[in-house]
Amino acid sequence: MRLSLCCILIGLLPLACQTADPIRTAHEAITPELLAEHIQVLASDAFLGRAPASPGEEKTVTYLVEQFQTLGLRPGNGDRYTQEVPLSEITADPSSAQMEVRGRRGRLQFRYGDEAMFWTKRLVSDVSVTGSDMVFVGYGIVAPEYGWNDYAGVDVRGKTVVMLVNDPGYATGDSTLFTGRAMTYYGRWTYKFEEAARQGAAAALIIHETGPAGYPWAVVEGSWSGPQFTLVNAQQNRDRCAIEGWLTYEAAQRLFELAGQDLTQLKAAAARPGFQAVPLNLRFSASLRNTIREVRSQNVLALLPGRERPDEVVIYTAHWDHLGVDPSLPGDSIYNGALDNATGTAGLLALARAFTALPEPPARSVLFLAVTAEEQGLLGSAYYATHPVFPPEKTVAVLNMDGLNVLGPMRDVTVIGYGLSELDDYAAAAAEAQGRYLRPDPEPEKGYYYRSDHFSFARVGIPALYLDAGIDHVTHGSEWTLARRAEYVERHYHKPSDEYDPAWDLRGAVEDLRLFFDIGYRLANGTDFPNWREGTPFRALRDRQRAQATAPPTTP
Template identity: 60%
Template sequence: MRYTGIFAVMVIALLAACNTRQASVDQATASITKEDLARHVQVLASDEFEGRAPASRGEEKTINYLIDQFKKLGMQPGNGDSYLQEVPLVEITADDNMQLVISGKGKPLIFKYLDDFVAGSPHVTETVSLKRSPLVFVGYGIVAPEYGWNDYAGLDVKGKTVVVLVNDPGYATGDSTLFRGKAMTYYGRWTYKYEEAARQGAAGVLIVHQTGPAGYPWTVVRNSWSGPQFYLQSADSGKSQSAVQGWITLESARQLFQAAGQDFDVLQQKAARKGFRPVPLPLTASITIHNTYRFSKSYNVIARYPGKDRADETIIYTAHWDHFGINPTLEGDSIMNGARDNATGTAALLELAEAFSKLDYPTRRSVVFLAVTAEEQGLLGSAWYATHPIYPLNKTVANINMDAMNIFGPTKDITVIGLGYSELEDVLRQEASAQGRYLRPDPEPEKGYYFRSDHFSFAKQGVPALYAKMGVEHIEKGEQWMRERVDWWVKTHYHKPSDEYDPSWWDLRGMEQNVRLLFRVGYRLADSNWFPNWREGTEFRAKRDAMMQHN
């Protein structure tokens, strides 16, 4: 009887400890509030922060604010005794006094910068020129052996300029047997188009903009690819990339193809079918770009919540702190405040750090809060971290990324970009269910969101990454209202000076809902010994399996 009594006392004590621990987690979760999120967004997206461009006064204000907040929360420096990781950049600004001249048998076509095309150069030099560079239409500009696809087959493009379609054949045809059907693959992203053209030796690249396949209107291209552009510093000063990288409007492309004696719509249809072969165009492209450049340093901001018995294993939350700064080509308001994109994600990072600081019992693993730079310039800050990690990738349990969060109100669902990719979704599903919510796939897979934010830098290196966005089934107003509202925001505010904090209509209840959810997911991972993996058959699984053999 004495042993039975002791056992009963132990059980009661254990249950009490569990209840106390759970109460601590609940209290930490409740510390994430829409009021605190709004407060951080209002600061980060203010005109005082000048649009948070890398290597600017706005960056200084941003990283100082983040460091100050992390210190107040008791977070440790994440890089030795520093909260910073240096990211070496080069800033290149093209003189907007340029024109693109297309020559052939008839009268030359002269395209106007910003209205008809945008262009720049990653080459670190004062002047870059294409002089009568032969034009070649290479369809989607894809080389994908696993899909039996090669748009450059039998073609030498050295010294030439390739004209490329955005997205991939699966989107164009809706054929589920081509690539991934409507869901964009990495082969559809503009970054891939430039990378492949460079591998092929092309002197220039012109991507034909179309709103549907690109996922955004021309104004986004115009605003995003004008003004200062950032690149990671390289030993060859960018010379391994094509000398000129640009976009042309659909109307300009139609004029170009007509001048070449071709029908754009007909060639676009042919380009989406297997067996397509590149089409040389009897035209040349000429352009001169005058650059000013400066080498600079930007910074990822890193804070750490230390774990207990498995402290060398980390869960990394990410959000990019940067936006486009001040765009001198714009009349009137030229500050690109980036309130939703991505002061919201940065604010969420701070709220998550605060929530972990409220825990009465430390988690087994460490949690890292990584605010990365230069996402808007091609995921540069996260790419630098993922290839120069402070915490070993084989000890990195997961990445949880936050970008352009929900400002429209609470939802019954939560969207997982890349649903079906990793086992992290199992934890997310359980915690979402506890909120009375369900997971749904990306309703717009053709826009390639999986490749457009910082989790992708971790995925490419094999680290399981979760990118959960706002849902689309608004609790009070329904799905149609939510879709229309988001579409309105993209057309009206995305990558424009008007992306500002506006308390008159912003509804951060949904953001609060999602940040609390991501806290519970991160906590579950941080207080366990489980290493999630990619699903079988995903392109990142082999790399993860290989690195984990060293654990």
């Protein structure tokens, strides 16, 4: 199915004429004051940074459930407003962290925190790698569709692999390599650690650079310190590398000098087709002590049942969690996560209020899903995607919010992953109705498509739309907006200083949320099931789902 923009706009006209007052009422339910109220509560010190499996989670889940109940929404998981997500919590003891590299020229030790961040996902109290041979594997990518294999001709079983962040397309700017400057999933740290484990490596280290990573070292240090979470599995994560971690670029330079290698030259070689892994003739050792706890966190689900086809559902998502408290920090130790993602969670509550302001529910059900542990690797959404309340073949679409616009009205709307699905057509129609336009991600090299909860649903075939704030500010223009965004990433992203600011201009967030409402409202009153575009990696999954949903019942 392909939908033209004109068809959607034509479809919107009679709907707007017939139901102008109800839609206006729904829009008017979303206000800057409402958003500010929810954000201030969720990002307050009283919520202790909203870490999973903490007192901050208890406060957050209680607040969300109370708000949904007040709006008259039904429990979204049978008779419960929550879905239990089993997690393992692994907390490293920084005083136990040791990392050393030895070679013929001498040895190096790397300080935990300011030179190296490392951990284990294995559920063990003590982990160590001793005397492991080190190999530079370029970008650590095996991508047959791009004719790329950094592990070709090398056996890294039991060895320590060192690799670059992002992918060769970003490094060269060559549009014929991968997808050029736009990061692919192969560029994400999650993939690199997964692939290293598949190759049998004992340890895997990524060299950090702010540009290709999309964030400074302080984000690495803040995100991978303190309690870390993983979904529970039967293998206790023994299929992961024993040690995973990051090195600062300066630390990596020293390591390569010890190996008698030039990191700059090897970086250039790694970005060319046919690169071969380079043994470093170094031995890597690292050890770490952990405290392990089996915990239960919660996704929060609230349901507006559809009046005609309640078994079909449109899902709005936002992650409620952040990074909690780091008592080792001097001064302010609470990661309040105001922009990331108290704003998105507040938006979810505002949309719930808008839908419940309608005189009657849409034809299809609408599920408001606040997920846990996004900051730990999209764990809450991944759990729901593999343990769904509504089956994938009955899930119309997912609309995700992660960090709303706090800079004021924009002429544009950013689609992260623009061009992947037919949901772009719905977004374009809704934006045009507001006198706005869509634009692709202005920073595709940062890989935002793989960094938020919509990706968990995409991986199981469900079309998912992630709209981000635009950049074409109605007063200040694009350069001003990009400068403000860069300032946030540098100064506040994943830091205790991400706090509510009364100077925020939430009018832009309100406009975006009304657009989110219009998209979801049309989907929830329609009969179509949007699909991924032809040639995208998720299309085959969706086609199978829809074939299953429309197949005639089998007779015994």
